Amino acid sequence: MKKEIIISGFGGQGGLAIGKNLAEAGMAEGLNVTWAPSYGPEMRGGTANCSVVLSDKPVGSPVFAHPTELIALNEPSLVKFEEGVLPGGTVFVNCDVVTDKVHRTDLTAYYIPCSKIADEVGNAKVSNMVMLGAYVAATKVLKPETIEKMIQEMFAGAKAKFIPLNIEAFHRGMACVQ
Amino acid sequence: MEKELWKGNEAIAEAAIRAGCDCFFGYPITPQSEVPEYLSLHMPQHGKVFVQAESELAAINMVYGAAGSGMRAMTSSSSPGISLKQEGITYIAAAELPCVIVNCMRGGPGLGTIQPGQGDYFQATRGGGNGDYRTVVLAPSNIQEAVDFVQEAFDIADCYRNPTMVVCDGLIGQMMEPIEWREIPKRDLPPKDWATTGKHGRDHTNIINSLYMDPEECDDHNADLEAKYKLIAEKEVRWDTKDCEDAELVITAYGTPARIALSALEALRAEGIKAGLFRPITLWPYPEKALHDLAGQDHVKAILDVEMSAGGQMIDDVRLAVEGQKPISYLGHAGGVMPTIEEIVESAKKALKEAK
Numbered sequence: 001m002k003k004e005i006i007i008s009g010f011g012g013q014g015g016l017a018i019g020k021n022l023a024e025a026g027m028a029e030g031l032n033v034t035w036a037p038s039y040g041p042e043m044r045g046g047t048a049n050c051s052v053v054l055s056d057k058p059v060g061s062p063v064f065a066h067p068t069e070l071i072a073l074n075e076p077s078l079v080k081f082e083e084g085v086l087p088g089g090t091v092f093v094n095c096d097v098v099t100d101k102v103h104r105t106d107l108t109a110y111y112i113p114c115s116k117i118a119d120e121v122g123n124a125k126v127s128n129m130v131m132l133g134a135y136v137a138a139t140k141v142l143k144p145e146t147i148e149k150m151i152q153e154m155f156a157g158a159k160a161k162f163i164p165l166n167i168e169a170f171h172r173g174m175a176c177v178q
Numbered sequence: 179m180e181k182e183l184w185k186g187n188e189a190i191a192e193a194a195i196r197a198g199c200d201c202f203f204g205y206p207i208t209p210q211s212e213v214p215e216y217l218s219l220h221m222p223q224h225g226k227v228f229v230q231a232e233s234e235l236a237a238i239n240m241v242y243g244a245a246g247s248g249m250r251a252m253t254s255s256s257s258p259g260i261s262l263k264q265e266g267i268t269y270i271a272a273a274e275l276p277c278v279i280v281n282c283m284r285g286g287p288g289l290g291t292i293q294p295g296q297g298d299y300f301q302a303t304r305g306g307g308n309g310d311y312r313t314v315v316l317a318p319s320n321i322q323e324a325v326d327f328v329q330e331a332f333d334i335a336d337c338y339r340n341p342t343m344v345v346c347d348g349l350i351g352q353m354m355e356p357i358e359w360r361e362i363p364k365r366d367l368p369p370k371d372w373a374t375t376g377k378h379g380r381d382h383t384n385i386i387n388s389l390y391m392d393p394e395e396c397d398d399h400n401a402d403l404e405a406k407y408k409l410i411a412e413k414e415v416r417w418d419t420k421d422c423e424d425a426e427l428v429i430t431a432y433g434t435p436a437r438i439a440l441s442a443l444e445a446l447r448a449e450g451i452k453a454g455l456f457r458p459i460t461l462w463p464y465p466e467k468a469l470h471d472l473a474g475q476d477h478v479k480a481i482l483d484v485e486m487s488a489g490g491q492m493i494d495d496v497r498l499a500v501e502g503q504k505p506i507s508y509l510g511h512a513g514g515v516m517p518t519i520e521e522i523v524e525s526a527k528k529a530l531k532e533a534k
Contacts, residue, residue, distance in 0.1 A: 009199055020354065027356045035183075035354040039209060040292045060440030062353055064520055
């Protein structure tokens with residue numbers, strides 16, 4: 001099993017955080033993982049992206065041109081990376097921000113209303129968890145329990161009140177692709 | 179042991195603390211700024227010294243002073259900043275002081291770019307400063323190696339009283355990967371009885387110096403240094419190989435390109451092409467004999483050197499090691515562009531075809 005994922009969006013949208021969550025969850029499940037961010041001018045206002053590898057074998061290159069999955073949080077990201085996605089791959093689109101559709105017919109596309117669901121759950125900041133839920137449910141490479149446990153550890157102590165909110169957002173994201 | 183997800187630069191900084199680094203002197207520059215950032219918080223918590231110097235020149239000369247007084251001292255920077263430190267490095271090498279220098283390389287020349295690069299190979303292995311001196315140069319290819327090598331670098335530096343460099347590139351500094359904080363074997367280190375810590379009843383004065391007015395004396399000093407470098411070359415040379423046992427095509431690469439090459443090997447082997455990787459871990463001393471012997475094997479038909487450098491820099495050492503036994507070709511990018519898996523596969527096929 002080897003997943004090579006590109007997550008891309010505006011700086012501040014949380015794409016890098018989604019990638020970090022995937023890497024942490026993968027590590028918790030004993031997978032070999034890498035997380036490689038774009039750095040420099042991109043993170044200062046333009047598109048920010050990261051490359052994540054989840055693999056049952058040691059990871060060679062942490063960067064790649066042909067992801068198995070693309071998570072596009074904004075329009076420029078879809079334009080930039082759709083072409084490179086591996087044939088038969090999957091694209092996750094935040095359809096509250098991206099109005100365009102996936103053009104290629106050899107890809108599976110999921111349109112996830114991350115921002116709308118996050119607002120319904122009660123906090124715009126949990127839109128990342130919605131997307132994470134969609135990814136986990138569609139690819140089945142990680143156990144939902146692993147993410148739930150991670151959320152619990154992430155919001156320990158005084159931040160514990162954010163746990164139910166994040167778990168609900170994660171479940172709502174999963175439901176989008178089921 | 180439990181694995182932890184660490185960012186390269188922060189892991190390098192934490193490794194320095196675990197290695198007993200007493201003093202860090204630095205100046206921020208992308209893509210290594212997380213090293214001083216992390217140490218500015220954590221060194222004081224461990225009762226150690228962190229100074230953000232007014233410049234790279236100041237930082238390396240603070241290292242010179244601290245190392246001279248027997249402290250475990252370190253500095254880190256990225257390419258243009260490392261250029262500024264060269265005068266200090268040759269002084270430290272001349273005065274035979276131990277210290278650790280981390281270069282998180284970016285594209286050059288000049289200010290170049292903040293994206294990953296390997297154009298400082300010559301500077302690191304030939305000496306960017308004046309005179310006949312050498313620094314031990316360790317080149318990690320992943321974050322586990324980065325933290326292991328930083329810890330070992332302090333021991334190597336103390337063992338030989340010589341500056342030791344750890345060179346990685348912007349990607350290794352910026353990426354995250356699981357690591358284990360495993361026990362690094364400690365060396366038996368000589369006492370620092372040369373340190374300028376006050377006379378305390380000693381019958382002689384310790385002096386840290388790199389100036390010899392008498393040429394004969396300077397010649398003798400150089401001969402002593404040369405003997406030390408020979409010993410280091412004998413004892414410290416390191417490399418790694420992957421799938422070289424039957425390889426027809428051998429890729430030579432270090433750092434991030436060596437990782438990308440691992441993925442290329444997989445793709446090449448899947449197509450039935452016998453490809454292997456020879457990865458120097460010490461850039462100086464260079465694993466010359468190991469590469470020479472590998473190139474001499476009948477099954478090896480061609481060598482492909484891959485670097486993040488315009489025309490190749492390590493390729494000079496590859497040529498010196500291979501000594502014309504097999505044809506050598508080159509693939510590389512500079513200016514912050516990394517070679518892709520596909521390009522390596524393509525170049526490997528071409529190199530093999532031309533050789534046959």
